[in-house]
Amino acid sequence: MTGKRGRHWRSVCKGLVLGTLLTSCTILVYCLSTPQINFSLPEVPVPYSCAHRPSQLHPKPTANTSLRSAGQTCAPKVDIMFMKTHKTASSTFLNILFRFGEKHRLKFAFPDSRNDFFYPSLFQRSQVKDYRPGMCFNIICNHMRFNAPEVAKLLPSDTSYITILRDPAELFESSFHYFGRLIPFTWKIPGDDKLTEFLLDPKLYFDPEGFNSFYLKNLLFFDFGQDNTLQLDDPRVDEAIGFITQRFQLVMLVEYFEESLILLKDALCWEMDDLLFFKLNARSRSTVSKLTPELRARALEWNAIDWKLYRHVNQTFWKKVDVYGSQRMARDVAELRRRNKEMASICIEGGHAVEAASIQETAMQPWQPIGEKSILGYNLKKNVNKAHRKLCRKMLIPEIQYLTELGVNLWLTKLWSHVRDIFNWW
Ligand SMILES: *[C@@H]1O[C@H](CO)[C@@H](O)[C@H](O)[C@H]1NC(C)=O
Numbered sequence: 001m002t003g004k005r006g007r008h009w010r011s012v013c014k015g016l017v018l019g020t021l022l023t024s025c026t027i028l029v030y031c032l033s034t035p036q037i038n039f040s041l042p043e044v045p046v047p048y049s050c051a052h053r054p055s056q057l058h059p060k061p062t063a064n065t066s067l068r069s070a071g072q073t074c075a076p077k078v079d080i081m082f083m084k085t086h087k088t089a090s091s092t093f094l095n096i097l098f099r100f101g102e103k104h105r106l107k108f109a110f111p112d113s114r115n116d117f118f119y120p121s122l123f124q125r126s127q128v129k130d131y132r133p134g135m136c137f138n139i140i141c142n143h144m145r146f147n148a149p150e151v152a153k154l155l156p157s158d159t160s161y162i163t164i165l166r167d168p169a170e171l172f173e174s175s176f177h178y179f180g181r182l183i184p185f186t187w188k189i190p191g192d193d194k195l196t197e198f199l200l201d202p203k204l205y206f207d208p209e210g211f212n213s214f215y216l217k218n219l220l221f222f223d224f225g226q227d228n229t230l231q232l233d234d235p236r237v238d239e240a241i242g243f244i245t246q247r248f249q250l251v252m253l254v255e256y257f258e259e260s261l262i263l264l265k266d267a268l269c270w271e272m273d274d275l276l277f278f279k280l281n282a283r284s285r286s287t288v289s290k291l292t293p294e295l296r297a298r299a300l301e302w303n304a305i306d307w308k309l310y311r312h313v314n315q316t317f318w319k320k321v322d323v324y325g326s327q328r329m330a331r332d333v334a335e336l337r338r339r340n341k342e343m344a345s346i347c348i349e350g351g352h353a354v355e356a357a358s359i360q361e362t363a364m365q366p367w368q369p370i371g372e373k374s375i376l377g378y379n380l381k382k383n384v385n386k387a388h389r390k391l392c393r394k395m396l397i398p399e400i401q402y403l404t405e406l407g408v409n410l411w412l413t414k415l416w417s418h419v420r421d422i423f424n425w426w
């Protein structure tokens with residue numbers, strides 16, 4: 001009895017010390033990394049695409065199955081703004097973009113010293129690595145808090161704006177799991193099942209002013225640069241949803257990822273080869289808590305703005321599928337799945353993702369949430385034939401490692417990762 005109580009107190013103390021240290025470290029990292037100077041950059045017109053466009057020289061004839069009239073050609077669109085939302089399979093999509101960018105030798109607007117644009121502060125051009133007014137970039141795709149006017153000053157005016165959404169209840173569950181420990185107000189939630197406890201009475205625990213609190217309320221809306229604590233009936237909500245759906249020409253859905261990619265291919269004139277992917281940064285099934293219908297309803301009510309945004313976008317999405325042709329879509333999705341499966345058998349040892357402990361190469365270790373090893377990764381097959389070796393590696397390598405290979409210096413992200421390792425080890 002006393003032993004049990006002792007253990008309980010020990011774990012409470014340990015939690016408190018850990019939590020305090022963690023916040024201090026997080027705040028320190030944020031202070032270190034947030035630019036203190038308010039650059040006021042001169043307004044210089046954004047140049048046209050800086051792409052070296054080999055594919056434009058050899059335009060691919062559009063297949064007969066396409067809605068475009070026969071004989072018409074199109075060049076792949078290379079100027080892309082991908083608004084990377086949180087917990088939405090966006091690491092998988094980033095891998096697709098990185099490979100596309102390398103293939104066409106495009107210029108990425110990357111952040112400096114870490115893998116996001118000083119999230120959660122609003123995006124500023126000055127956060128782009130080596131930015132000078134008048135420079136041209138093709139793709140921006142790292143985490144940011146969206147700031148439309150600043151993005152517009154960075155990229156050509158005909159840039160394609162793309163983003164991805166996920167069912168807000170699932171997203172909330174994922175965000176709670178992934179970021180919960182970094183949000184001080186969650187520490188006081190009692191019991192083992194903090195997620196359920198929180199959803200039973202969110203207002204009791206939620207502190208809108210609390211550090212990192214945005215991770216647990218309308219995170220999507222927040223990522224788009226909006227105020228995530230607005231009331232659902234506030235006119236600014238509909239205004240913002242209207243703006244988002246107008247600004248982004250394609251909003252993909254995690255639940256229909258392959259369909260989304262086919263729509264993307266159609267909108268940007270890409271090839272099927274550009275869409276191949278393996279699911280990256282996925283959580284092991286045992287760590288995903290399946291929400292009961294009641295909790296799901298509560299999560300949707302709590303994230304009502306995101307739910308409204310999602311339903312709105314969902315309608316547009318299926319209208320696009322209708323225009324594309326449902327049968328044609330089904331055929332293309334089947335083809336993409338077949339190709340992905342084929343690649344998996346070529347590239348992946350055992351054919352599927354494995355737990356962190358079973359990943360042999362350090363370079364293949366994915367980023368883990370604090371205090372956990374729940375994110376799965378892959379082992380590259382040992383004897384992949386020469387024709388596929390490079391592609392396999394690129395498709396499997398986690399985001400942080402790929403960014404490093406693309407020349408981004410991530411010293412802050414790495415410092416943070418060492419701090420976390422110490423806690424994980426403790
Ligand atoms: C930065 O400068 C801009 C324009 O000069 C100004 O509107 C903005 O309020 C400034 N931001 C801060 C944080 O000082």
Ligand SMILES: *[C@@H]1O[C@H](CO)[C@@H](O)[C@H](O)[C@H]1NC(C)=O
Nearest residue numbers: 061062063064065066070071
């Ligand atoms: C496209 O259609 C034309 C005639 O409509 C046909 O001659 C040609 O073989 C078709 N091409 C393909 C790739 O199916």
Ligand SMILES: *[C@@H]1O[C@H](CO)[C@@H](O)[C@H](O)[C@H]1NC(C)=O
Nearest residue numbers: 167310311312314315318319
């Ligand atoms: C999304 O749209 C489809 C087709 O209109 C509909 O069947 C489905 O219920 C919608 N989903 C949500 C979450 O609104």
